[in-house]
Amino acid sequence: MSAPPEKIPQPTIERLSAYLQCVRLMRAQESATASSSEIARRTGINAAQLRKDLSYFGEFGTPGLGYDLRALEAHLSRIMGLDVERDVLLVGAGNLGRALSSYTGFGRRGFRIVAAFDVDEAKVGTAMGPVRVHHLRELAAVNAELGAEVGVVAVPASAAQVAVDALTAVGVRAILNFAPVTLAARPEITVRNVDLTSQMEILSYYLRST
Amino acid sequence: MSAPPEKIPQPTIERLSAYLQCVRLMRAQESATASSSEIARRTGINAAQLRKDLSYFGEFGTPGLGYDLRALEAHLSRIMGLDVERDVLLVGAGNLGRALSSYTGFGRRGFRIVAAFDVDEAKVGTAMGPVRVHHLRELAAVNAELGAEVGVVAVPASAAQVAVDALTAVGVRAILNFAPVTLAARPEITVRNVDLTSQMEILSYYLRST
DNA sequence: GTGTATTTGTGAAAAATTTCTCTATCTCGC
DNA sequence: GCGAGATAGAGAAATTTTTCACAAATACAC
Ligand SMILES: NC(=O)c1ccc[n+]([C@@H]2O[C@H](COP(=O)([O-])OP(=O)(O)OC[C@H]3O[C@@H](n4cnc5c(N)ncnc54)[C@H](O)[C@@H]3O)[C@@H](O)[C@H]2O)c1
Ligand SMILES: NC(=O)c1ccc[n+]([C@@H]2O[C@H](COP(=O)([O-])OP(=O)(O)OC[C@H]3O[C@@H](n4cnc5c(N)ncnc54)[C@H](O)[C@@H]3O)[C@@H](O)[C@H]2O)c1
Numbered sequence: 001m002s003a004p005p006e007k008i009p010q011p012t013i014e015r016l017s018a019y020l021q022c023v024r025l026m027r028a029q030e031s032a033t034a035s036s037s038e039i040a041r042r043t044g045i046n047a048a049q050l051r052k053d054l055s056y057f058g059e060f061g062t063p064g065l066g067y068d069l070r071a072l073e074a075h076l077s078r079i080m081g082l083d084v085e086r087d088v089l090l091v092g093a094g095n096l097g098r099a100l101s102s103y104t105g106f107g108r109r110g111f112r113i114v115a116a117f118d119v120d121e122a123k124v125g126t127a128m129g130p131v132r133v134h135h136l137r138e139l140a141a142v143n144a145e146l147g148a149e150v151g152v153v154a155v156p157a158s159a160a161q162v163a164v165d166a167l168t169a170v171g172v173r174a175i176l177n178f179a180p181v182t183l184a185a186r187p188e189i190t191v192r193n194v195d196l197t198s199q200m201e202i203l204s205y206y207l208r209s210t
Numbered sequence: 211m212s213a214p215p216e217k218i219p220q221p222t223i224e225r226l227s228a229y230l231q232c233v234r235l236m237r238a239q240e241s242a243t244a245s246s247s248e249i250a251r252r253t254g255i256n257a258a259q260l261r262k263d264l265s266y267f268g269e270f271g272t273p274g275l276g277y278d279l280r281a282l283e284a285h286l287s288r289i290m291g292l293d294v295e296r297d298v299l300l301v302g303a304g305n306l307g308r309a310l311s312s313y314t315g316f317g318r319r320g321f322r323i324v325a326a327f328d329v330d331e332a333k334v335g336t337a338m339g340p341v342r343v344h345h346l347r348e349l350a351a352v353n354a355e356l357g358a359e360v361g362v363v364a365v366p367a368s369a370a371q372v373a374v375d376a377l378t379a380v381g382v383r384a385i386l387n388f389a390p391v392t393l394a395a396r397p398e399i400t401v402r403n404v405d406l407t408s409q410m411e412i413l414s415y416y417l418r419s420t
Numbered sequence: 421g422t423g424t425a426t427t428t429g430t431g432a433a434a435a436a437t438t439t440c441t442c443t444a445t446c447t448c449g450c
Numbered sequence: 451g452c453g454a455g456a457t458a459g460a461g462a463a464a465t466t467t468t469t470c471a472c473a474a475a476t477a478c479a480c
Contacts, residue, residue, distance in 0.1 A: 009467065013415050017408040021390060035427060043392050048430095048469055055429055063428040064476035080411050081418025088410075099309040100406075105390070111410050149417055150410070174413035176406075180231060180315070182253050190416040192409055196310075196386075198227040199402055200298075200321050200360070201290050203384040205223050206400040207359055208291025219437065245457060257457095258439055265459060273458045274446035421480105428475075438465070445458080450451105 012053045018043050019050065020076040027069045035066035085110045087146050089172060091163040092154035093118040093126075093133045096178055100152060102129030111150065115142050117166075119159075136166060143170040153177040164191070222263045228253050229260065230286040237279050245276035295320045297356050299382060301373040302364035303328040303336075303343045306388055310362060312339030321360070325352050327376075329369075346376060353380040363387040374401070 022043045026034055040047035054060055057079050061067045077083050088106070090097055093116045100106075101113050116128055117136045124135045134142055151167035153160050153175060160179035167175060174190040177183055180198065185191050232253050236244055250257035264270055267289050271277045287293050298316070300307055303326045310316075311323050326338055327346045334345045344352055361377035363370050363385060370389035377385060384400040387393055390408065395401050 011467070013412060014408075016415070017405075017411040018392070020411070021405075021408070022392070025391075037427085046469065047427095048471090049467090051427095051429060052468080059429070061428050062476065063474075064426045064478085066427065079415070079418075081414040082411060086410075086414060086417070095309040095312050099305040102305050103406075105407055106410060109407050109411065111407075111414075150413060174417050176409055176413060181235075182228070182232070190413055192413060194404065194406065194409055195227075195231075196313075196404065197315055197319050197321075198224075198231070199386055199404055200296075200316060201227040201230070201292060201319065202223060203360060203386060203400055203402060204291040204296060204321075205226070205289070207296070207384050208289075221437070247457085256439065258441095258459095259437090261458060262438080262460080269459070271458045272446060273444075274448085274456050276457065424477100424479090426475100426477075428473105430472095430474105431470105432472105433468105433470070435468070436466080438463105440463070441461090443459095443461105445456100447456080448454095450453095 006056070008056050012056060015043075015045060015049070015053055016076055016080055018045065019053070020073065020080065020082075023069050023073045023076065027073060031069055033066045033068055036061070038066070082110055085112060086150050087112055087114045087148035088150045088152060089114065089139070089143060089146075089148045089167060090116040090131065090152045090154065091118075091136065091139075091167065092116075092152075092156075092159075092178075093120070093123045093128050094154060097152075097154040098128050100154065101131040113152070114146055114148060117142075136163075139166050140170050143172075147171065149173045151175045153179055153183075155179060157181045216266070218266050222266060225253075225255060225259070225263055226286055226290055228255065229263070230283065230290065230292075233277075233279050233283045233286065237283060241279055243276045243278050246271070248276070292320055295322060296360050297322055297324045297358035298360045298362060299324065299349070299353060299356075299358045299377060299380075300326040300341065300362045300364065301328075301346065301349075301377065302326075302362075302366075302369075302388075303330070303333045303338050304364060307362075307364040308338050310364065311341040323362070324356055324358060327352075346373075349376050350380050353382075357381065359383045361385045363389055363393075365389060367391045 022039050036047040036050045040050055060072055060075050088111050090113050113131050116131045116133045117139050118133055119136050123133045126133050151172040153163045155163050157179040160181050164183050164185055168189055177193050180195045183191055232249050246257040246260045250260055270282055270285050298321050300323050323341050326341045326343045327349050328343055329346050333343045336343050361382040363373045365373050367389045370391050374393050378399055387403050390405045393401055
């Protein structure tokens with residue numbers, strides 16, 4: 001139940017988020033319980049896979065009935081560390097940074113973009129959605145107060161490593177990177193890359209030979 | 211050489227794009243050749259993995275020397291179907307849609323967002339970056355001329371299935387979806403989800419127990 | 421209560437993917 | 451051309467991940 005997670009497969013972690021999304025949706029649709037096969041059908045993930053994924057963390061279901069959605073949402077949230085609010089630092093106040101900072105969906109999941117940073121003096125001092133834009137050189141001073149541990153990198157590829165170094169220097173331990181480059185960071189830092197051009201290229205692969 | 215690809219592992223496809231990015235960068239840095247271990251070092255991917263991935267498609271290297279970067283870029287581009295320009299339809303002219311449509315990086319890789327669609331009358335008729343915003347109901351008429359096969363969905367989750375259905379109805383075969391929902395589409399349609407909230411949640415997992 | 425229909429959790433099997441290892445091949449300096 | 455050094459390609463092994471399949475557990479109708 002409060003079993004200490006051993007070594008969890010990477011693909012499992014990535015699916016947990018999908019289960020959580022599905023559970024939230026079903027709850028919003030007034031369902032109280034769901035079987036693994038129902039969740040499987042909705043997410044496109046195999047039912048045995050779902051049960052095995054959950055079994056790494058405990059026993060959350062009831063044979064003959066399925067999963068209580070309220071309890072499952074709570075468990076998944078706790079497993080994912082979503083039971084605490086996370087402050088997020090955004091580096092890069094450009095097109096993408098603006099979209100991200102005005103997106104309300106993060107807040108509903110406990111992620112709050114609390115400050116943005118740029119090197120363009122024209123942007124420093126302005127507001128971007130609900131977020132103030134600071135100069136990058138103020139990063140340390142700002143985060144000394146905030147203590148945020150999550151960063152988002154939305155700067156040109158040529159500046160991304162600088163941004164990562166700056167973020168890790170002020171205590172950020174997890175980074176979402178939108179720049180199309182492979183970044184270096186100490187192993188205890190988690191960096192996830194969201195490369196949209198790469199996603200387009202992968203789509204292209206499936207369209208080829210036409 | 212021009213061997214017909216058999217069945218290629220999904221993870222291989224996703225890495226090809228990373229190799230391509232690395233090769234482009236090294237070329238820009240004036241390198242003419244690179245060994246698998248050099249590319250491996252830069253991408254963080256195992257060298258044997260790279261060689262195996264490439265070997266699915268042919269023999270592109272030279273023992274003792276490595277890979278000719280110019281030739282490798284050409285091969286990877288062809289393998290990924292990037293040797294033709296792709297027109298892209300964007301559904302959803304909101305915050306994210308605006309960021310995407312004004313991004314110049316796609317064009318440099320052969321993806322051109324040629325039209326945007328929305329249902330908000332206030333947005334219809336306006337220009338978003340270099341792209342005109344049409345009403346969604348004009349999708350069929352517009353694509354009858356363009357014949358685009360790639361779509362991007364940047365609408366609220368509640369409208370995403372509608373957007374997918376509309377796109378597939380006009381001949382789109384590959385879709386990049388930013389809405390946080392699992393979508394249904396015929397099996398011959400490729401749908402890739404880019405769920406940024408999910409990415410944040412995965413980061414959160416690695417920060418938990420703090 | 422009893423019996424039947426469900427559905428979980430899980431060990432085992434299967435499948436997929438990654439990594440190892442080694443041979444043949446090629447380069448390059450001389 | 452020759453020999454030393456480097457590296458690709460690929461079979462085999464190892465590892466990881468997914469799927470199967472079934473016993474045990476529970477619900478629910480009667
Ligand atoms: N906009 C998109 O839709 C999109 C799509 C795919 C990928 N990307 C990637 O996301 C990143 C951001 O894209 P964008 O469109 O927002 O770019 P942008 O040019 O609009 O914005 C980049 C911002 O980063 C700032 N910047 C530059 N160097 C900096 C530094 N050292 N520290 C802090 N800020 C710095 C610039 O002043 C600018 O405000 C890029 O790497 C891009 O390749 C964006
Ligand atoms: N903005 C972000 O940074 C961000 C981050 C994560 C996820 N997302 C997801 O991306 C999607 C778009 O986000 P956004 O911030 O651009 O939202 P937004 O509200 O700014 O824009 C959505 C647009 O879609 C239009 N729309 C609504 N229904 C439509 C329909 N049936 N057909 C065509 N257009 C329709 C709306 O008129 C609006 O212009 C959402 O699903 C959101 O959850 C966005």
